Amino acid sequence: MKRFFRAENGNRVYWDELAVVHAESADYEELIKGGHVMDRIQTGEVGEVQNRSLLHLQCHIGTDTLSWARLGAEVTGVDFSPVSLQVAETIARKAGLNAKFIESSIYDLPNKLKESFDIVYTSIGVLCWLSDLKAWAGIIRRYLKPGGFFYMMESHPFLCVFDDESDGLTVRYPYFHREAPYEWAAGYEDYSNSDYKVKSPTWEWQWSMGDILNALIENGLEINFLHEHAVIPWKALPCMIECGDGFWKLPEGIDNLPLMFSLRAY
Numbered sequence: 001m002k003r004f005f006r007a008e009n010g011n012r013v014y015w016d017e018l019a020v021v022h023a024e025s026a027d028y029e030e031l032i033k034g035g036h037v038m039d040r041i042q043t044g045e046v047g048e049v050q051n052r053s054l055l056h057l058q059c060h061i062g063t064d065t066l067s068w069a070r071l072g073a074e075v076t077g078v079d080f081s082p083v084s085l086q087v088a089e090t091i092a093r094k095a096g097l098n099a100k101f102i103e104s105s106i107y108d109l110p111n112k113l114k115e116s117f118d119i120v121y122t123s124i125g126v127l128c129w130l131s132d133l134k135a136w137a138g139i140i141r142r143y144l145k146p147g148g149f150f151y152m153m154e155s156h157p158f159l160c161v162f163d164d165e166s167d168g169l170t171v172r173y174p175y176f177h178r179e180a181p182y183e184w185a186a187g188y189e190d191y192s193n194s195d196y197k198v199k200s201p202t203w204e205w206q207w208s209m210g211d212i213l214n215a216l217i218e219n220g221l222e223i224n225f226l227h228e229h230a231v232i233p234w235k236a237l238p239c240m241i242e243c244g245d246g247f248w249k250l251p252e253g254i255d256n257l258p259l260m261f262s263l264r265a266y
């Protein structure tokens with residue numbers, strides 16, 4: 001497996017920086033009030049989680065992890081950013097929810113976590129940080145109990161080709177994977193707080209839909225469904241408009257394009 005340690009370490013610094021920002025700007029009040037912040041697509045597609053063990057890979061500040069806990073799951077969240085996990089633990093305490101959080105790169109998890117789970121889960125903004133999807137899928141397989149399932153919801157790789165600085169749909173970035181990461185300079189706006197200019201650079205990878213599905217298939221997972229959605233839970237391009245339930249879509253006339261996908265595999 002090929003690890004890009006400079007990129008991984010740099011990305012960890014970036015996520016530690018953003019965890020502090022997101023502790024202020026992320027919307028988790030509902031968790032503290034006794035509710036949850038999970039959207040209708042995921043609750044509908046994942047289904048009943050009561051008393052099921054759930055492993056959340058790349059859990060960030062734990063708002064989704066804790067939403068599954070609120071819906072009855074026994075949750076374990078994993079992230080390599082210690083500051084993210086400190087925020088997650090604070091939110092868990094304030095919300096009165098039980099959750100276990102483990103600081104680890106997903107690739108190193110077998111050194112720290114031995115059990116297996118009914119559900120392995122990951123969502124939105126996760127794959128671009130990973131240099132090796134085959135190793136990622138192997139980790140998913142390793143942690144699934146027999147009869148358990150993997151579920152993910154993620155931005156569609158097709159969306160990532162468009163220029164996020166121009167107003168319409170202009171192709172700017174490659175669709176297919178390249179081994180070397182794309183380096184983003186510091187200074188752009190944070191996605192959850194446009195007043196905040198990010199200080200750390202990042203290193204990201206693009207993965208095609210074929211890369212994602214084949215990584216899972218080659219690790220013995222059977223795809224149960226793949227859904228493509230014309231909505232996404234943040235304003236990913238300047239021309240997007242809010243369409244309710246926390247989602248955004250493209251304007252009329254160019255709105256029949258995939259922005260996000262979800263899948264379940266056994």
Ligand SMILES: C[S@@+](CC[C@H](N)C(=O)[O-])C[C@H]1O[C@@H](n2cnc3c(N)ncnc32)[C@H](O)[C@@H]1O
Nearest residue numbers: 015058060064079080081105106123124125129
């Ligand atoms: C966009 S956030 C995920 C947000 C998520 N949808 C949620 O529940 O809030 C991406 C997360 O991936 C984590 N991450 C990136 N690379 C990682 C790796 N190799 N191992 C573990 N966590 C990683 C980052 O620290 C960050 O918290």
